[in-house]
Amino acid sequence: MYASGICCPWKSDRTKLPRPPYAFSNALNFRIVGVQVPTIEELQLQPIPIIAVVDDDPGMCDAIAELVEVLDFDSARYTSPEDFLADLADRRFDCVVSDVRMPVMDGFELARHLARIAPTLPVIFVSSIDDETTYRNVERAGGIAFLRKPLDIDDFQRCIVQALERA
Numbered sequence: 320m321y322a323s324g325i326c327c328p329w330k331s332d333r334t335k336l337p338r339p340p341y342a343f344s345n346a347l348n349f350r351i352v353g354v355q356v357p358t359i360e361e362l363q364l365q366p367i368p369i370i371a372v373v374d375d376d377p378g379m380c381d382a383i384a385e386l387v388e389v390l391d392f393d394s395a396r397y398t399s400p401e402d403f404l405a406d407l408a409d410r411r412f413d414c415v416v417s418d419v420r421m422p423v424m425d426g427f428e429l430a431r432h433l434a435r436i437a438p439t440l441p442v443i444f445v446s447s448i449d450d451e452t453t454y455r456n457v458e459r460a461g462g463i464a465f466l467r468k469p470l471d472i473d474d475f476q477r478c479i480v481q482a483l484e485r486a
Contacts, residue, residue: 368413368483369393373403373429374445375421383416383445383470390476400429404436412440414482419446419453430460441482445470 370387374380377398384394395412397403400421415433417426424432430442441463446453449467457465463485464478 367393369395369411370479371395371397371403371412371415373397373400373415374418375399386470386475400424404432407437413486414479415440415442417442417444419444427456427460430462434461439486441486443478443482
């Protein structure tokens, strides 16, 4: 142990630390024994997934979008499916989180539109209504998942990750 009380598991002698297991090949590339660290050239910037949140209740829309951002994704907020569909031609989205019940166009009708114009875009449905009819409608509309409000953060994250893997 160090004087601070922190355990040093690789230390065999209390007075002398072994050499660190690093092998330097140049200033930008090094490897830890058994682990290859990529060079700068090998690193590729991955775009952060953008999750569209569609909910007619502005407070709920903001809450879900903030939860998306807490999970380290970008979000785009829409309080109507029509506004979302208008933006769909100009923006890239990786997943949609949609409320089920909304005026004018509900979440299932939105999913049917998406099936025609963006068939690979996964849709996660959320609602405070939890009944057998809703589950059947989610399956018919091609939803990846259905979550009941209030959302459980772990379930929500798991559903987003699965949706992004399928996309």
